[in-house]
Amino acid sequence: MFSIGLTGGIGSGKTTVADMFAALGVPVIDTDLIAHQITAPGGVAMPLIESTFGPQYVAPDGSLDRAKMRTRVFSDNAAKAQLESITHPLIRAESERQRHEAQGAYHIVVVPLLIEAGERASKVERILVVDCPVETQIERVMQRNGFTRDQVLAIIARQATREARLAAADDVVLNDCAATLDTLQREVNALHMRYVTMASQGSKPRT
Numbered sequence: 001m002f003s004i005g006l007t008g009g010i011g012s013g014k015t016t017v018a019d020m021f022a023a024l025g026v027p028v029i030d031t032d033l034i035a036h037q038i039t040a041p042g043g044v045a046m047p048l049i050e051s052t053f054g055p056q057y058v059a060p061d062g063s064l065d066r067a068k069m070r071t072r073v074f075s076d077n078a079a080k081a082q083l084e085s086i087t088h089p090l091i092r093a094e095s096e097r098q099r100h101e102a103q104g105a106y107h108i109v110v111v112p113l114l115i116e117a118g119e120r121a122s123k124v125e126r127i128l129v130v131d132c133p134v135e136t137q138i139e140r141v142m143q144r145n146g147f148t149r150d151q152v153l154a155i156i157a158r159q160a161t162r163e164a165r166l167a168a169a170d171d172v173v174l175n176d177c178a179a180t181l182d183t184l185q186r187e188v189n190a191l192h193m194r195y196v197t198m199a200s201q202g203s204k205p206r207t
Contacts, residue, residue: 004107006021009134009160011132013175015030015110017128026192053069056068074154095109106195106196108128113159114127115165129172132175136177137156
């Protein structure tokens with residue numbers, strides 16, 4: 001099936017755009033949501049995370065203690081690699097399962113770090129980037145998550161630059177301070193029609 005990789009920096013509005021496509025009946029596979037599911041209480045990743053990192057990284061309800069793990073991996077690259085070696089194969093497997101079951105002209109795979117994991121871009125026909133200025137990202141994440149400015153900057157520093165995402169993009173939705181839900185919806189509607197047409201024409205995956 002024709003596949004769109006949707007990505008963007010933290011706070012760019014990926015979820016808002018993905019939800020608009022979903023409302024149009026487009027299957028959306030959200031790897032961030034999958035990551036939360038496998039680290040929720042009873043999640044398939046939790047036994048190995050606990051045995052690797054210790055029970056102190058498990059919250060009282062049995063889920064991943066995200067705040068504690070975030071602090072650990074941001075200061076320890078080896079720990080980050082260990083965590084990814086546990087979660088990434090599980091995320092990929094569930095993502096592929098959902099893609100195979102998806103129905104419709106095309107589907108969208110939301111991958112926050114799609115550009116960083118460049119080899120995976122070849123599995124989608126197009127890359128759609130939700131874009132906004134870095135300062136807008138900072139303000140949104142501070143308000144949404146209660147993070148400090150330095151915490152947000154540390155996250156942004158570990159992601160691809162805005163310039164790198166735009167260079168890799170086939171399509172861009174600008175979600176800056178001037179954007180409204182109406183303008184975003186119009187852009188999504190236009191892209192939806194374009195993707196349906198491209199899917200019907202049998203466009204080939206990116207190389």
